[in-house]
Amino acid sequence: MSENASDHPSGAGTGTGTERRLTTQEAAQLLGVKPATVYAYVSRGQLGSRRDPVGRGSTFDAREVEALARRSRREAAVPAGELSVRTSLTLIEADRYFFRGVDAVELASRHPYEEVAEWLWTGTLPQGARFTASPEALAAARRAVAALPEHSGPLDRLRVAVAAAAVVDPLRFDLSEEAVLGSARCLIPTLVGALPEVAPAPGGDGRLARGLWPRLTGQEPDPAAVDALDLALALLVDHDLAASTLAVRVAASARAHPYAVVSAGLGALEGPLHGAAGRLAHRMLAEVLERGGAAPVVAEHLRAGRRVPGLGHRLYRGEDPRARALFGRLEGLPQAAPALGAAREVAAVMARHGLHANVDLALAVLTVSCGMTAEAGETVFAVARTAGWIAHALEEYQERPLRMRPSGHYTGPRPPRPLP
Known part of the structure; x- marks a missing residue:
């Protein structure tokens, strides 16, 4: 005007x-x-x-x-x-992190993913919260994912599933909190349900982790292992302004609908410096187990000038608290003992460099020990972080629109120049 x-x-x-x-x-x-x-x-x-x-x-x-x-x-x-960016969601300080002021590790250790997501979204903790996909959205997402080439990766499938789910949601442009949360509670299980099954999925208890399990591995859904997967999801819900979360805030600042902001997050997650860390840690851990020791594998990474994956985090001086919590839970899984030992050995070898285990290494222990592919960690991360992206979008919708508009610092030739 x-x-x-x-x-x-x-x-x-x-x-x-x-x-x-x-x-x-x-x-x-x-x-x-x-x-x-x-x-x-x-x-x-x-x-x-x-x-x-x-x-x-x-x-x-x-x-x-x-x-x-x-x-x-x-x-x-x-x-x-x-x-x-002002946020009331996640605080990281003194090698700990908090969701709305509550210790995030303690919260994730006591509550399933859905309840942690609800806490991040609303500041309330509804007991027994469950997410349910809309039949129309799930059918559309499955058709779209099924049309992809067989070699498509998990992030390819998730991006397509988000787009398909958006098209069938007539309320997607309603940015009120009630509407956005309704879309989110349907979208997350839609993403899970659209992924192809590795093994037939027996009936479950309705938890998201239980539905995700047969999309990651052909192993039987051991309750303790599913609980470890649930813990990983809850720990990864949010982690302040990672690159993908910043992309989400920019999209939400332009008043993109929640499906579009999740697509923005998935796009940033596709970058090799953000989402690929879990895949690299999985492969390194598998190689350590194959060769019977961490020293030669670490030496080869360093000799080639490659960073040893799964170690170090710029926000933590010591061990990543998410890794510590997931390692602790995995200690109760007999099948995780070899991979857990390999991860501890890698961390010990690198301790002289002042690097400690981060959540990617712990997630690799879970994926290796449960017969999952190297890409499974990316899937877990993306599904988990979708709830955090929605929480950040809700915050950004309350800010003035288009506020994330930095000024470019022009370094080209000064005008006027003749036409080429």
Whole structure:
């Protein structure tokens, strides 16, 4: 919306009922900007305006202007060149991490994935929460995934499943919290149900981990092993602003619907520096078991100039708390003993470099010991993190739209130049 008429002082700072209205000049003064910038805020959807019935200009809701001023002051306090996003979801400090102020490891150790997701979304912990796919969305996702080439990877299938589920959801453009959460509770089991089964799936208890198990391995669903998978999902729900989560926040800032923001997260996860870590750790661990020791495998990685996967994390000085929790749970699985021993040996060899096990190494122990493929870790990570992406989208929908618009630093030749 663009208005060029001058503002009339009549009725300044007043309004009908309890609503207080500001003139353009008053709004500009409160925001610390020029009047033209106020209209730029209107055109970008950051402010609403109303034509002044008495004067020739516009008026603005005082509360809306004050809220924008507060947001602008907070954003101005961020050091130049540093991107900072306000979030009340995950805090990482002192080699621990917390979901809404609650120790995340303790929460994930006591509650299944669905309940942890609900806590992240709503701040409540409904007992026995279950997610159910819409029959229409699940059928569409399965048809789309079945049409892919046989060699398609798990992230290929998940991206296609998300797109297919979006098309059949007429409410996807409703960004209210209720609608977004309804879509999320259907989308996550749809992603799982659209993946091809490695083995026939016997009846389960409705938990997401139980439904995911036969899509990852042909082994019988041992309850203790399924519980370890459930723990991995719950631990991986969110981890502050990883690359995929930042991509989600940018998409949500543009008011993309929840399926589109999940697609943005999956796109970033496809990068070899983000989502591929679990696959690399799985292969390294399998090689350690095959060769009977970690030293020669680690030496070959270092000799080739490759980073040893599954070790180190820039947010933790010591062992990743997610790895510690998953290792602890895997110690109760007899079939995990060889892979767990191999992982401990890799970590011991690298301890001199000050590197400690991260969650990718622990996830590799789970996938190797349960007969899963190297890509299974990516699947677990993507399915788990979908809940966190939705939580971040919900937060971003409450911020002013399109706020993540950095300015480019142009380094090309100065104009004017002749046409080529």
